[in-house]
Amino acid sequence: MSPAMEGSTHASPALRLHRQLAEIWGTGPGLQRLAAVNHSVIGLRFMVTAFAFFAIGGVLGMLTRVQLATPQARFMDVETYNQVFTMHGSMMLFLFAIPMLEGIAVYLTPKMLGTRDFAFPRLTAYGYWCYLFGGAILTAALVAGVAPDGGWFMYTPLSSKVFTPGINADIWLLGVTFVEISALTLAVEIIVSVLTMRAPGMSLDRMPIFGWYMLVTALMMVVAFPPLILGSILLETERAFGLPFFDPTRGGDPLLWQHLFWLFGHPDVYIIFLPMAGLLSTMIPVFAGTPLVGYRAVVVAIIGLAFVSFGIWVHHMFTVGIPHLALAFFSAGSAIVAVPTAVQLFAWLATLAQGRPRWNVPMLYIFGFFSTFVIGGLTGVMLAMVPFDWQAHDTYFVVAHFHYVVGGALAFPMLAALYYWLPLLTGRKAVHGLSIPAFWLIFVGFNMTFFLMHLVGLLGMPRRIYTYSAIENWTWLNLLSSVGGFVMTIGFALVVIDLIAQLRFGRRVRRDPWDAATLEWAMPIPPTAYAFASLPSIEARADRIAAGALAPSLARGEGYLGFARNGWQETLGVNMTTGAPEQLIVLARQTYLPLWTALSTGAAVLSMLFHFYLGALAMALVTAGLFVLAGQSAGLARDYGPMPVGRGVSLAPHTESADPPAWWALIFALVADGTLFTSLVFGLLYLWISAPNWPPAGRPETHLLPALTSVAALVVAAIGARGALRSVAAGRPPERWIALAALGLIAAIAGIVVLIGNVVPRPNVHALGATAAAVLAFVALHAAIGLLFLLSNLLRRRSGLVSALRRVDFRLSRLWIDYTTITGALAIGLVLALPALVDILGMRA
Amino acid sequence: MLGLGFCIWASALVVAYVLHSVGCTFAWPTGALRLSLTLAILAHLALLAGLWGAYARARSGPELGQTGSFLRWVVVWTLIAAFVTTAFTLLPALFLTTCT
Numbered sequence: 001m002s003p004a005m006e007g008s009t010h011a012s013p014a015l016r017l018h019r020q021l022a023e024i025w026g027t028g029p030g031l032q033r034l035a036a037v038n039h040s041v042i043g044l045r046f047m048v049t050a051f052a053f054f055a056i057g058g059v060l061g062m063l064t065r066v067q068l069a070t071p072q073a074r075f076m077d078v079e080t081y082n083q084v085f086t087m088h089g090s091m092m093l094f095l096f097a098i099p100m101l102e103g104i105a106v107y108l109t110p111k112m113l114g115t116r117d118f119a120f121p122r123l124t125a126y127g128y129w130c131y132l133f134g135g136a137i138l139t140a141a142l143v144a145g146v147a148p149d150g151g152w153f154m155y156t157p158l159s160s161k162v163f164t165p166g167i168n169a170d171i172w173l174l175g176v177t178f179v180e181i182s183a184l185t186l187a188v189e190i191i192v193s194v195l196t197m198r199a200p201g202m203s204l205d206r207m208p209i210f211g212w213y214m215l216v217t218a219l220m221m222v223v224a225f226p227p228l229i230l231g232s233i234l235l236e237t238e239r240a241f242g243l244p245f246f247d248p249t250r251g252g253d254p255l256l257w258q259h260l261f262w263l264f265g266h267p268d269v270y271i272i273f274l275p276m277a278g279l280l281s282t283m284i285p286v287f288a289g290t291p292l293v294g295y296r297a298v299v300v301a302i303i304g305l306a307f308v309s310f311g312i313w314v315h316h317m318f319t320v321g322i323p324h325l326a327l328a329f330f331s332a333g334s335a336i337v338a339v340p341t342a343v344q345l346f347a348w349l350a351t352l353a354q355g356r357p358r359w360n361v362p363m364l365y366i367f368g369f370f371s372t373f374v375i376g377g378l379t380g381v382m383l384a385m386v387p388f389d390w391q392a393h394d395t396y397f398v399v400a401h402f403h404y405v406v407g408g409a410l411a412f413p414m415l416a417a418l419y420y421w422l423p424l425l426t427g428r429k430a431v432h433g434l435s436i437p438a439f440w441l442i443f444v445g446f447n448m449t450f451f452l453m454h455l456v457g458l459l460g461m462p463r464r465i466y467t468y469s470a471i472e473n474w475t476w477l478n479l480l481s482s483v484g485g486f487v488m489t490i491g492f493a494l495v496v497i498d499l500i501a502q503l504r505f506g507r508r509v510r511r512d513p514w515d516a517a518t519l520e521w522a523m524p525i526p527p528t529a530y531a532f533a534s535l536p537s538i539e540a541r542a543d544r545i546a547a548g549a550l551a552p553s554l555a556r557g558e559g560y561l562g563f564a565r566n567g568w569q570e571t572l573g574v575n576m577t578t579g580a581p582e583q584l585i586v587l588a589r590q591t592y593l594p595l596w597t598a599l600s601t602g603a604a605v606l607s608m609l610f611h612f613y614l615g616a617l618a619m620a621l622v623t624a625g626l627f628v629l630a631g632q633s634a635g636l637a638r639d640y641g642p643m644p645v646g647r648g649v650s651l652a653p654h655t656e657s658a659d660p661p662a663w664w665a666l667i668f669a670l671v672a673d674g675t676l677f678t679s680l681v682f683g684l685l686y687l688w689i690s691a692p693n694w695p696p697a698g699r700p701e702t703h704l705l706p707a708l709t710s711v712a713a714l715v716v717a718a719i720g721a722r723g724a725l726r727s728v729a730a731g732r733p734p735e736r737w738i739a740l741a742a743l744g745l746i747a748a749i750a751g752i753v754v755l756i757g758n759v760v761p762r763p764n765v766h767a768l769g770a771t772a773a774a775v776l777a778f779v780a781l782h783a784a785i786g787l788l789f790l791l792s793n794l795l796r797r798r799s800g801l802v803s804a805l806r807r808v809d810f811r812l813s814r815l816w817i818d819y820t821t822i823t824g825a826l827a828i829g830l831v832l833a834l835p836a837l838v839d840i841l842g843m844r845a
Numbered sequence: 846m847l848g849l850g851f852c853i854w855a856s857a858l859v860v861a862y863v864l865h866s867v868g869c870t871f872a873w874p875t876g877a878l879r880l881s882l883t884l885a886i887l888a889h890l891a892l893l894a895g896l897w898g899a900y901a902r903a904r905s906g907p908e909l910g911q912t913g914s915f916l917r918w919v920v921v922w923t924l925i926a927a928f929v930t931t932a933f934t935l936l937p938a939l940f941l942t943t944c945t
Binding site for chain 1: 847848851852854855858861862865866867869870871872909911912915916918919922923926927930933934935937938939941942943944945
């Protein structure tokens with residue numbers, strides 16, 4: 001319902017406000033849509049694109065089922081089958097599951113938290129374009145017949161150059177890394193937005209449970225994705241330049257890849273599950289008609305689940321020869337992770353038991369979730385037991401397990417959420433003529449397809465084989481499984497037809513059709529670009545509000561920021577803990593920059609794919625330049641001081657705040673970066689202690705002078721950054737200090753280049769040299785990025801975007817250079833310690 | 846502080862895994878390896894127990910009101926959960942053979 005449809009008494013102020021805000025926040029028509037940065041637009045694009053990849057991945061899954069339906073089938077040859085099943089898994093995980101949860105987060109989180117948008121709208125758009133282009137690269141490879149074919153987890157040495165000589169594996173490594181950039185940017189954005197941009201008064205204990213789920217999920221993403229990104233970079237450099245990180249004949253170890261991959265891969269299951277659990281925790285109380293039971297216990301369970309999910313990555317590696325004692329750590333962890341999951345399940349069941357549940361289509365899918373996810377969880381506990389895992393490893397039992405977990409955790413809650421939030425998305429009421437048969441087809445088809453895989457797995461059928469003989473008694477189970485797959489697909493096709501029918505013929509619906517208790521229903525539906533005409537003041541738990549009753553007063557502008565000012569996209573920043581309003585956040589407007597930046601990033605990726613490294617370097621520089629350029633249109637050009645934000649409160653803009661969103665964004669970006677650095681150091685130490693062919697033939701040499709010079713230069717840069725910040729704060733010109741910092745960084749880069757040039761053994765000869773060079777290159781890259789920070793400081797100061805009050809740019813530079821100095825000292829210290837480490841290996845058993 | 850308990854659990858897991866790897870690689874005597882693992886795990890458990898007691902006794906500041914009580918409750922229960930997780934995941938394994 002648009003504000004024009006409010007009661008006649010209040011129609012004029014609401015309509016006037018609507019027009020003013022829509023003018024500021026709206027996305028233009030035609031090609032201007034490419035400049036959209038609004039969270040509703042980008043969130044919807046994420047979801048639609050993810051669903052398109054789900055459809056492609058689903059067709060690929062069906063092709064594998066056709067191939068396996070009968071023994072000795074000739075539907076596909078082995079090469080095609082390898083590409084099809086690899087792309088099925090890769091698409092479902094990287095192009096559907098993660099982006100779908102991101103789309104849901106982008107679309108729903110600001111609305112549920114009672115704010116107008118995410119903290120960095122241009123970054124949201126950049127994330128989307130990176131995802132789309134990365135997905136397009138992978139899809140184009142599939143069409144061209146050069147898709148990845150080494151399985152969705154790309155184990156080495158199969159994916160190394162020797163065994164996969166074409167560009168198939170490169171496409172996976174570069175394409176998926178491109179998509180991961182999108183995931184990381186969004187993770188940082190979600191964390192900062194949840195922590196600092198809630199509705200005024202929404203303290204942490206009043207936050208809707210979905211906010212907790214998204215906060216924890218995004219924190220997990222920040223720590224989980226860097227190991228995979230690092231692994232992909234190392235494997236790509238091995239393939240492109242011969243650096244032997246995973247080559248056991250030259251001091252590398254294929255198991256290092258498995259560690260890095262599963263450090264990402266296992267938490268990823270929970271990264272997919274937790275947002276869906278957040279949706280369930282939002283929907284179930286609505287249909288039960290009572291608040292969620294055990295809110296605080298669920299918060300503890302989410303935190304516990306997030307941590308424990310990281311500590312059990314080795315349970316994917318039970319068969320690689322790790323000693324029993326260490327296996328037991330991870331086996332016990334894999335079993336106990338079921339406890340926090342069960343806490344949530346029991347909270348949902350208790351909520352249903354306490355209320356008077358009403359059945360509707362979303363509840364059908366919630367029922368589907370319960371039954372499939374519990375089966376998947378229990379088979380997970382079975383696989384956590386080492387003796388059972390040794391029997392079932394790499395059989396179809398595992399395939400069945402993870403389809404139950406991912407299907408149960410993702411598909412059923414996703415469809416429940418789709419039907420629940422469809423009126424919000426479209427403003428139309430669901431017509432359930434097709435929805436119910438669609439559910440039963442999906443539910444029956446799902447169980448028929450995947451339950452039988454448990455049995456065929458227990459009969460010994462290995463995963464990833466492209467055909468089998470008739471004598472193994474797998475035929476009927478496989479045939480029924482394939483039939484089930486088609487039944488399920490018909491169900492999904494019905495869902496699509498149902499959606500189209502509802503978009504076309506569905507009746508207009510009143511606001512808050514479910515009598516829900518969360519803030520996303522306290523706005524016009526479908527939502528306007530500005531989401532809330534004014535921001536609510538929260539005085540109780542934000543998942544117990546009367547959304548329908550609150551909406552008209554917000555539309556009339558009776559909350560915070562119920563007016564338009566200066567053409568600014570305004571929202572409020574709050575205290576992380578108490579939710580008290582602290583700053584007026586002025587968001588960036590629509591721009592084509594995210595599109596251009598993602599295009600240049602994509603060009604860099606494609607250049608690397610075709611081994612045109614100069615072109616890749618050039619496009620990387622263009623990308624960096626576009627980021628610096630984006631800085632020229634962010635912030636405010638003068639000091640404003642406190643300004644009224646409504647309800648008698650005045651606040652300074654974020655540019656004059658001590659802790660603006662950008663400050664927190666850099667901190668969490670550094671957490672991600674620090675995880676990547678730690679993973680790299682772990683890689684070096686892991687190879688040192690575990691890899692074959694160590695120590696190398698030649699003893700590493702110590703080059704003390706360039707090493708100490710580099711560390712000293714980094715310290716000088718840190719001093720320069722501090723001096724620049726002090727100068728700006730005192731109103732003095734900071735240029736000399738900036739020059740000092742820049743000189744320090746340039747000297748550090750030069751010193752590190754000398755160190756890399758003198759690494760012994762050479763990086764392409766032994767993994768010791770390769771990892772030492774990688775650690776040093778990490779520092780040089782960060783010093784170079786530090787130069788970009790300083791360049792941006794200079795340009796923004798000259799544009800009048802920096803003053804004594806508006807000095808966050810210089811704080812960001814100081815933080816970045818401090819971080820570079822600390823990691824640089826650690827990295828160079830580690831390289832200097834390598835000769836001693838090699839000597840210690842002489843004492844090995 | 847909400848993640849403190851499980852950060853300590855993560856530290857216990859990493860220290861135990863690293864000690865075990867180093868001990869097995871450099872052929873430490875079984876007794877010494879088992880003792881060092883036990884001490885490392887017990888130290889983490891003691892830290893968790895100490896923090897659990899301290900937070901259970903502490904009172905949140907009046908300026909945070911209900912939010913403070915909520916956060917203290919969550920911190921205490923994450924510490925308890927981390928204590929149980931540390932004991933369950935790490936201690937029983939010490940009865941197994943060390944490096945085979």
